[in-house]
Amino acid sequence: MSPATDLTMIYVPRDAASISVGADEVAKRIEEEAAKRGITIKVVRNGSRGAMWLEPLVEVSTANGRVGYGPVEPGDVDALFDCGFLEGGEHSLSVGIVDKHAWFAKQSRLTFARVGIVDPLSVSDYEAHGGFLALRKALAMDPEGIVDEVASSGLRGRGGAGFPAGIKWRTVLQTSATQKYICCNADEGDSGTFADRILMEGDPFTLIEGMTIAGLAVGATQGLIYIRSEYPHAIAAMQSAILLANEFKILGDDVLGSGRSFEIEVRVGAGSYVCGEETAMLESLEGKRGVVRAKPPLPAIEGLFGKPTVVNNVMTLASVPWIINNGAAAYHDFGTGRSRGTQVFQLAGNIARGGILELAFGVSLRELVDGFGEGTRTGLAVKTVQVGGPLGSYLPTSAFDISMDYESLLAIGGMLGHGGVVVFDETVNMAKQARFAMAFCAEESCGKCTPCRIGAIRGVETIDKIVAGERRRENLELLLDLCEVMTDGSLCAMGGLTPLPVKSALDNFPADFGIEVLVGGVRDATA
Amino acid sequence: MSTTWPVVVAEDIRDSITHFAHIDGSVLRALQTVQTKFGYVPDDALNMVADICNVSRAEVYGVFTYYSDFRSTPPAPNIVKICVAEACQANGSDALVDAIRNEMGLDVHAKSRSGDVEAAPVFCLGNCALGPSAVVNNQILGRVTVAKIRAALGGVQ
Structure with a gap:
């Protein structure tokens, strides 16, 4: 870890996310302040440990391990030196020995074993x-x-x-x-x-x-x-x-x-x-x-x-x-069923403690969002979680006990995708999210196959009509039919999976579309 | 644009292609080279890329129009990109876009009145746990506010 000198090693991440919240300025301030105080240190620009809610996370190597402080702002650097952070001193931003912090200690970091630990370019x-x-x-x-x-x-x-x-x-x-x-x-x-x-x-x-x-x-x-x-x-x-x-x-x-x-x-x-x-x-x-x-x-x-x-x-x-x-x-040995090993989950969106969570397959969605994530950043109730990226399903909180693995998600009409988990609080309107899914598909479709290229545009128009209350029943049937055509008739996942967020929004949150219930077909709340 | 640009670009394009000559993929790389150099792809450059890569202009035009990074007009001196994908939506990117319009007079997809700033939407910057996110002149910003964007622009309107 540290070279065979007594030089104190300070770690300040260099990844884009940490930089986006001021890591470069923090690193600069630490070097300036050390020079001003006549202290020789070595600042290593490591990768992110993945706890984005702690970034910029500054770590100091001590005899007991790396002690962390975060999130550090440039204005905190003075006080960190004053409290003796070079020896692991206490400060209101202290997170203790980083490896022992529950958020990290509970993970199984195999693929990510070195990320945040090493100097990426050494x-x-x-x-x-x-x-x-x-x-x-x-x-x-x-x-x-x-x-x-x-x-x-x-x-x-x-x-x-x-x-x-x-x-x-x-x-x-x-x-x-x-x-x-x-x-x-x-x-x-x-x-x-x-x-x-x-x-x-x-x-x-x-x-x-x-x-x-x-x-x-x-x-x-x-x-x-x-x-x-x-x-x-x-x-x-x-x-x-x-x-x-x-x-x-x-x-x-x-x-x-x-x-x-x-x-x-x-x-x-x-x-x-x-x-x-x-x-x-x-x-x-x-x-x-x-x-x-x-x-x-x-x-x-x-x-x-x-x-x-x-x-x-x-x-x-x-x-x-x-x-x-x-x-x-x-x-x-890690994992469950046919999903073996670990999955690098990414906890994102409106979440108090977002970031990288490498865990064996089989962890529950609840453990990710409420356990590690500690709920929304706004403090409001969670309304939905989109799992698997823009082509993944919007799941209601009633599905939170699901095991996060390929087969379990597939069984409830979802997908794991690349392991992204985006949290939304109760202010989100699901008709708007469904519309966005279609609009995104229209924007990004490669144009090769018709269900995707044209279906996505028709999808946006049809959702607009449903929300506006225009011939709602017929348009709902049309939307469901369109989703079926896109699912079955598209060449790749772009058009083929866009119906997932649309239909899951419709199935789980019909009220946002102005619909009372959905039983085998549609019933219009306003009819 | 300076009248001598085609010669310089031609050399750059040839360089970029010969460096990777053992694996093809030259049309996209050539267009990226032009855009990196000039900030946009002038119409004449399409002919030049076609010529150098030994494909038709139509083929080059097809590649040029397919990718959203490419542009046919010079960019404003300052560029603001706002992430409008789901994870940033969950953190209020819609409200941010409104605030940028109302407080800065800057529309996403448009240039400012002075022409010095241009705003555009982007789908995901990979900063999804620290949204809303933006890029101002290649500087990535997390937990973005109008004040942070203003500060990054350094007073340019």
Whole structure:
């Protein structure tokens, strides 16, 4: 952790969220104040620990562990020095030993083990925390062995689809092409999700390690990371980490002295939500319009430039080093049913204690929102929670005891998606949210298939008519019919899942649409 | 724009493509290069990209119009982007957009009266636990208020 000197180490996060609430100014003030007082310190700009409600969280390394203070404003820095925070002194912003704080201690941080702990751009710090052990191990394994390990861990695609990663890898491994690709999907466009960003900004080498292992497993020598343009800090962190990895011969034509080759390149998106869909992302990577492709052929057979391609989300690939290091069985021990391992939940929206919660599958929604989150930030009652991004369902509080895993959410007409949980208080109007879901689909549709391209616009118009009380019964029937057409007739999840937020809003909160009850059809409160 | 720009851009575009020549994807990259350099993509640049990438102008135009990042007109000197996606809605982004209009006279999707500030909506900045969020001239802001946006603009109206 700290070098073999007596230098006091101060940690101030450098990720975009912490910067958005003043971390840069806080770091600057700490250095100024230390200089003014003639104290020598070392300020490390770490990643975020993920407790966004504590950001900027300033940590000081002490003999007992890292002591935290947060949220710190630049104006607090003077008082922190006065109270002896360099020795872990008490202050009204104290959170104690950060690792022992219940919010962190109750988590199972596997994928996020190093995030917030290490200096994101220090190879030696990464290695001091177990970095590249998995890669070294993988270099000694045969490709089938790596794929078997990933397959038996039960790891499923964390981007939202939940497809078993091992099966995808095996498909690519079994193709005979000489050129294959590893494409990392970092187009994290779902509102309420930020795990990919926090990991890329806080521990980029884990992603590099995971992608390199994937390359060894399937016989690919080229990796690409597609990062959305709204993430400039993540883009910069990944690019810097890749340069370092090349310099330290971790990437390149002689991976850790093995003679094996793997290269990674960052590609930047240009403002298109649908490019988070894997085939649209491949089109975009090829420099074209990000229009969805029909499947089959699967990207694993014909992906980027028609070559076999592993397309995995950041979280999927970043989970691989832990699995290789600790074994498939250890990972499989976490979770429930067919949802194995941990899920990085992101608690967002109107929430008192929002942030990153890495927990075994099976935790209840109530534990996330009321337990970790401590309810809404406004202090009003929770009305609904949208799970799984803009294409996920709006769940009522009566569903809060649900187990958070792929199958349980599917069973109640929802989906886990990328693990985003957006909390709304009682002031939210659900007809407005349903309208937004359709409007968002209309805005972001790639335009390839009709149900999505035209259906979304008709959806907005129809919801407007329902809310205005215009032929409400007929228009409700029309909306439900439209939802069915979009669900069954769309080429990808954009049009296919937009009905989820719309219908769940309608089913769970009919009063917001001016409707009394919904039984097998519709009954108009005003009729 | 300076009359010498096409030459400079052509070099930049060629550089950006040759650097990644072993993996294609050049049209999008070329357009990004132009926009990074100039803040927008001048109409002439579409022909140039087509020429360099050896594809039709129609193909380049298709890519250019598909992605919302690209613009055909020069941006205002100051840009304010307000997140209007669900997590920020839950934290009052609608009220923020109203306040920006009422208190700053700035409409999302429009330039200010002086033309010095331009506001636009954005779907998610990945700062969803600290919303509402905004970006003012590349500076990301969480728990945004009109006062914070004003401060970040440094007095520009």
